[in-house]
């Protein structure tokens with residue numbers, strides 16, 4: 305059944321969605337850049353569970369253990385988690401999946417202990433799920449047959465409650481029309497060509513680059529050529545190793561940043577490109593380096609400006625101004 309679940313911004317880093325797993329309510333981070341649904345669990349050391357809600361399988365009447373199944377995930381930001389696996393009923397908004405693979409954490413890295421989420425719902429393609437010996441399907445893959453349309457959408461307005469819509473697009477959440485581009489899912493991501501960007505009105509080529517729509521990443525991460533070109537246009541900008549990225553005087557005038565999603569530019573307004581105070585009168589940029597490779601990562605800052613539609617028929621990715 306179609307449904308919508310509220311996404312609440314949490315300390316500007318992530319959006320959390322209240323999710324019921326085997327009758328137990330957890331605040332989970334919806335991550336279109338990975339494909340594991342994992343939760344803080346009673347199997348974690350008490351020190352790792354501190355400050356978090358966690359799932360206890362023995363308290364669920366619908367839990368079924370998958371004996372001998374394990375999972376172990378490492379994210380590009382250096383964080384990670386691992387544990388064992390069972391099946392249970394998962395309810396998100398009005399959409400319920402029975403016998404969803406629920407990955408119970410036995411270990412989580414320190415960033416997860418300090419972050420607000422009680423786990424993640426992976427919404428990338430099931431081909432990159434880490435469960436062994438048999439890969440498991442995502443909540444979205446399992447839900448598709450019960451949805452009017454095989455799609456979900458992310459509405460993540462800046463500093464305000466948003467939503468994830470399952471099975472339909474909600475025209476009250478965007479203006480104008482949704483522009484779609486074909487997705488190449490061969491790497492397991494919602495990935496598409498992204499071969500040009502603009503700093504203000506100046507056009508630059510990004511030959512061979514792709515973009516990945518990742519609601520689990522906070523910022524916009526692009527190749528070093530684009531990041532350098534952008535901050536060259538910001539007076540007083542510099543890379544700060546202590547702050548871990550580009551900073552600039554909070555009084556600086558910022559240009560807009562646009563990048564192609566397929567053949568259509570998405571434009572991020574200057575207001576969203578200042579992520580906030582780094583230290584004193586220095587502010588931290590919402591555009592940072594992805595490091596090596598030719599995959600740009602378009603995270604929550606992108607979704608602060610655009611309603612994002614993840615359509616499994618095709619597959620395709622669509623976006624519309626919010």
Ligand SMILES: O=C([C@@H]1CCCNC1)N1CCCCC1
Nearest residue numbers: 335337338379380381520521
């Ligand atoms: O590991 C990640 C991110 C980390 C933050 C949470 N989302 C997944 N990647 C981004 C997408 C390409 C592969 C690496």
